[in-house]
Amino acid sequence: MTAIRTRFAPSPTGYMHIGGMRTALFNWLYARRHQGTFILRIDDTDQARNVESALGPILQAFRWLELGWDEGPEVGGDFGPYFQSQRNDLYTAACQKLVEQRLAFYDFTTPDRAKAEREAAEKEKRNYINNRDDFELSAADVRSKIDAGENYVIRFAVPRDSGEKIVIDDEVRGRVEFDPTTMPDPVIMRGNGTPLYNFATVVDDAAMQISHVIRAEEHLSNTPVQALLFDALGYTRPTFAHIPYVAAPGTKEKMSKRKLEQYRKNPKFKMLFEHGDFIFPLLGLKQELGLDPVMVEYYEKIGYLPDAVFNALARIGWSLDDQTEIMSRDTVIKNFSLDRVVKSPAGFDPDKLLSFQSHWMNEVPLSEKATRCLPYLTAAGYLSEREDQVGLEYVEKVITAIGDRLVLFSDILKYDEFFTPDAELKYDEKAFKKRILKNDDAIPLLQDLASGLESSALSTPDEFDKFVHDWVEQKEIQIGQIIHALRVAVTGKGSGVGMFDAMAILGRERCVDRIHRCVKEAANSDSQS
RNA sequence: GGCCCCAUCGUCUAGUCAGGCCUAGGACACCGGAUUUUCAGUCCGAUAACGGGGGUUCAAAUCCCCCUGGGGUCACCA
Numbered sequence: 025m026t027a028i029r030t031r032f033a034p035s036p037t038g039y040m041h042i043g044g045m046r047t048a049l050f051n052w053l054y055a056r057r058h059q060g061t062f063i064l065r066i067d068d069t070d071q072a073r074n075v076e077s078a079l080g081p082i083l084q085a086f087r088w089l090e091l092g093w094d095e096g097p098e099v100g101g102d103f104g105p106y107f108q109s110q111r112n113d114l115y116t117a118a119c120q121k122l123v124e125q126r127l128a129f130y131d132f133t134t135p136d137r138a139k140a141e142r143e144a145a146e147k148e149k150r151n152y153i154n155n156r157d158d159f160e161l162s163a164a165d166v167r168s169k170i171d172a173g174e175n176y177v178i179r180f181a182v183p184r185d186s187g188e189k190i191v192i193d194d195e196v197r198g199r200v201e202f203d204p205t206t207m208p209d210p211v212i213m214r215g216n217g218t219p220l221y222n223f224a225t226v227v228d229d230a231a232m233q234i235s236h237v238i239r240a241e242e243h244l245s246n247t248p249v250q251a252l253l254f255d256a257l258g259y260t261r262p263t264f265a266h267i268p269y270v271a272a273p274g275t276k277e278k279m280s281k282r283k284l285e286q287y288r289k290n291p292k293f294k295m296l297f298e299h300g301d302f303i304f305p306l307l308g309l310k311q312e313l314g315l316d317p318v319m320v321e322y323y324e325k326i327g328y329l330p331d332a333v334f335n336a337l338a339r340i341g342w343s344l345d346d347q348t349e350i351m352s353r354d355t356v357i358k359n360f361s362l363d364r365v366v367k368s369p370a371g372f373d374p375d376k377l378l379s380f381q382s383h384w385m386n387e388v389p390l391s392e393k394a395t396r397c398l399p400y401l402t403a404a405g406y407l408s409e410r411e412d413q414v415g416l417e418y419v420e421k422v423i424t425a426i427g428d429r430l431v432l433f434s435d436i437l438k439y440d441e442f443f444t445p446d447a448e449l450k451y452d453e454k455a456f457k458k459r460i461l462k463n464d465d466a467i468p469l470l471q472d473l474a475s476g477l478e479s480s481a482l483s484t485p486d487e488f489d490k491f492v493h494d495w496v497e498q499k500e501i502q503i504g505q506i507i508h509a510l511r512v513a514v515t516g517k518g519s520g521v522g523m524f525d526a527m528a529i530l531g532r533e534r535c536v537d538r539i540h541r542c543v544k545e546a547a548n549s550d551s552q553s
Numbered sequence: 554g555g556c557c558c559c560a561u562c563g564u565c566u567a568g569u570c571a572g573g574c575c576u577a578g579g580a581c582a583c584c585g586g587a588u589u590u591u592c593a594g595u596c597c598g599a600u601a602a603c604g605g606g607g608g609u610u611c612a613a614a615u616c617c618c619c620c621u622g623g624g625g626u627c628a629c630c631a
Binding site for chain 1: 554555556557558559560563564565566567568570578579580581582589590591592593594595623624625626627628629630631
């Protein structure tokens with residue numbers, strides 16, 4: 025059995041696309057499942073500029089999801105270099121070989137003419153095929169044209185005379201056939217000596233002994249050209265597996281950064297955007313950073329767990345069986361197989377992602393939750409760097425009270441009432457109106473309760489609970505008649521963590537202060553209206 | 554338009570290759586009920602799908618054909 029070697033070959037674009045991440049994951053999974061090798065190769069043939077800064081976020085996404093690569097940038101390997109911009113000699117040599125065998129030819133057709141021919145074909149609703157006027161040119165002719173300064177490209181000559189179809193036995197799609205007589209001769213080299221994608225990919229996949237090319241479905245139409253190139257170069261074709269692309273929520277369309285504005289209106293996507301809109305400004309992350317839900321970074325920044333994203337990504341277009349949804353890394357690795365990949369486009373479902381998140385969040389121990397919430401609190405200015413250590417215990421208390429309501433790490437910012445100074449506590453307008461202003465009993469009851477609290481020495485939730493209940497009994501009212509007003513007074517909000525947990529966290533004194541402040545605030549509102 | 558791919562609940566899917574165990578299973582979302590001071594959670598429950606038409610067969614979600622619909626791709630981008 026030959027060794028399993030898979031690869032993911034991103035071009036340095038400055039961000040990691042969530043769909044690309046899913047493709048990378050399947051490659052990684054396949055390699056891990058079969059004790060194979062997962063390779064990261066950088067497709068930077070086009071723009072060699074700023075590769076480093078444009079690659080950073082991509083590598084970071086892999087690190088964050090803990091998808092280690094066995095060969096590639098930073099780690100090296102026996103088949104390097106892993107940047108296509110550094111492999112030009114290989115492409116040149118391979119191309120030269122094809123030219124010598126007359127399997128490829130210099131084409132001096134001007135871009136303008138090629139374009140005109142293509143448009144003409146399109147107009148006549150005919151399949152376009154490039155001209156082969158220069159196919160017969162002798163080496164000497166070619167030489168003199170080049171010396172004369174004529175521009176050219178090198179095209180691979182698609183073998184159209186065999187009368188045979190090009191057959192791809194795809195691991196996901198099954199047998200797919202293409203007709204070579206309808207295919208134009210692809211350009212494999214530009215006049216400036218740089219290779220084109222289809223060519224560089226084949227040369228590299230062969231040189232790196234890639235056994236399985238697992239990629240998104242949009243590459244299916246590239247496959248016949250590449251298959252032919254493998255043949256012409258004398259290499260064995262790898263196994264191809266074209267997995268469905270990741271569709272935008274609720275659609276069958278490929279998720280694309282260009283359609284971001286449209287996604288904002290998508291009800292399924294809306295919540296995700298809104299969360300970012302709420303969180304990022306608090307963190308001081310400017311919109312100019314361009315974070316959006318198409319990027320993996322978005323999920324990292326907003327406080328998703330890598331395990332949740334891993335789980336969700338693995339379930340896009342793949343299933344273990346008819347039941348299992350929640351899967352650990354190990355479970356996925358042990359069970360991943362190409363024959364359980366679906367053929368139809370798989371929509372990305374933010375709701376499902378969130379439900380995975382909430383499951384995996386419950387597995388995270390308290391201390392880790394606190395540690396990972398801390399950066400959000402610090403960035404939002406609730407804690408200074410120095411307070412981090414001191415504040416950890418307090419944060420743990422808050423998180424305990426929040427319980428399951430903490431789904432994302434950034435959710436901690438929704439509970440700012442525990443972190444904001446008493447004098448700066450903001451009141452939710454609706455809740456304040458409903459529970460305080462429109463409730464005539466609220467103010468006197470709160471004042472009465474506050475004075476009771478003042479002369480007490482309560483500290484635990486149970487003590488607050490008993491105290492308030494005893495007080496309610498003595499007043500001969502229902503708990504519901506005070507608890508809502510109390511919550512607004514103490515937390516500024518209409519809903520939140522358990523009332524007595526909240527009081528215990530803040531402590532008796534702060535509760536009393538906040539009640540007084542609330543009473544004052546209500547008086548102000550009254551006089552204004 | 555050419556080529557290629559795809560088609561089961563609102564969404565993701567199981568079932569299709571080896572037709573019967575499918576009066577189509579699960580999950581998410583939604584809705585209802587219970588619990589609770591609120592929210593969340595939890596527990597119960599409900600609604601909900603084989604795109605259409607022809608075949609083949611005792612039997613079709615499953616096999617064949619056609620139609621329709623959706624999508625991908627058609628660069629001297631990757």
